[in-house]
Amino acid sequence: MLPSTLNDDAFDHDAALMACAHGDRDALRRIYERESRYLLGVALRIVRDRAAAEDVLHDAFVSIWSRASSFDASRGAGRGWIYSVVRHAALNRVRDSARETTLDEPAAAHHDTQAALAAWNTSGDELARHAALGRLGHCLDGLEPTRRSCLLYAYIDGCTHGEIAQRVQAPLGTVKAWIQRGLRALRECMQ
């Protein structure tokens, strides 16, 4: 179920980004061939529209190309940098268009996350989850399930506080407090 990209270090994202910074268009294509299906999956969950998600990916790759020289390869983490560019492009798009909360939210998107959460709570998947998520999976396991759901709805589905409040059937202020406490607990757990 989980793609194995995390543990696959055969592709050198840092080197590809440095090549992009030097104008090597083929390096950008290699990143695209390597990551585009995963990146489109990430963007689609946030913007929830196929054409919009492809637009986000287009804009993000143009941004990766033009900003590659600002990526600090000495700190590594090129793959994470690429994912961040795509996620923030998707988040800016949905926030800027001020998506109406919940009313037009496709049921399918909700069900995807429900399924992920159900899988989360199935002990049989624990090993696979920890293999993919590592320390983060362990720390998320330690959170109260509804608070964990708040963080996942936000990160994976790009939900606003209001959308999360609808999904978990809790007051807005409570959801905000849960998220802040959840973040703090994660940070302490992962130190």
Next chain:
Amino acid sequence: MSNDTSPEPPMGSGAYDDLQTQAGEYVLGTLEAAERRAIEARLPHEPALRAAIEGWEQRLLPLTTLANPVEPGAGLWPRIAASIAPARRAQPAAAGRHWWQWDSLALWRGLAGGGFAAAAVLAAVLVVREAAAPPAPRYFVVLAAPQSQAPGWLVQAQTEGRLRLVPLGIDAVPAEKSLQFWTKADGWSAPVSLGLVKPGEAIEVPVDQLPPLQPNQLFELTLEPAGGSPIGRPTGPIQFIGRAVKI
């Protein structure tokens, strides 16, 4: 170059927690559009905020594996490829044509690194150097920073119809900005773009569509929006400027 001024708040302080919360919510995605823009506007000046955000990006990155992969349509890559090809992008210099020897470039860089600004001295070095290695350029230009007069780039016109721009160091260009290369001879109404330039990277530019080089012809590098000036003439501050000298 950098106006990083904010010190990192001590760990465990309220300010540190606030910073971590803002960074975490930004990465998580729960901030409103205006809040997101406010965070992004602070990034260039606040290294502590940048570091906090980087920490959260790395911490939460594994969650991206929970989104199922979706194959993009066949048309997406061609669209991207078309978007990263500016109409007048300068070609990176071809490898292997080392008429310009690296040992002498190192000498230039040494002069540049020392903030040495005397074009006459540089010219003397070039003449001595080129005497031993024909064919000599017919023109050269030292592009210097307008304030400090420190030389940053060298323009060579060694063959008919081509210019070569060689960096003497690596200058930082802010994210979302591009360095654009321009020239203007006496009598031209406006500068002409010679394409975009990357810091630290030599390029060769075809100029066979332009009138022949003239003594005193102006060359400059300006800071423009990413992808180059939207209006076809310089809009941003001059980073380096110089005039052609015949040798």
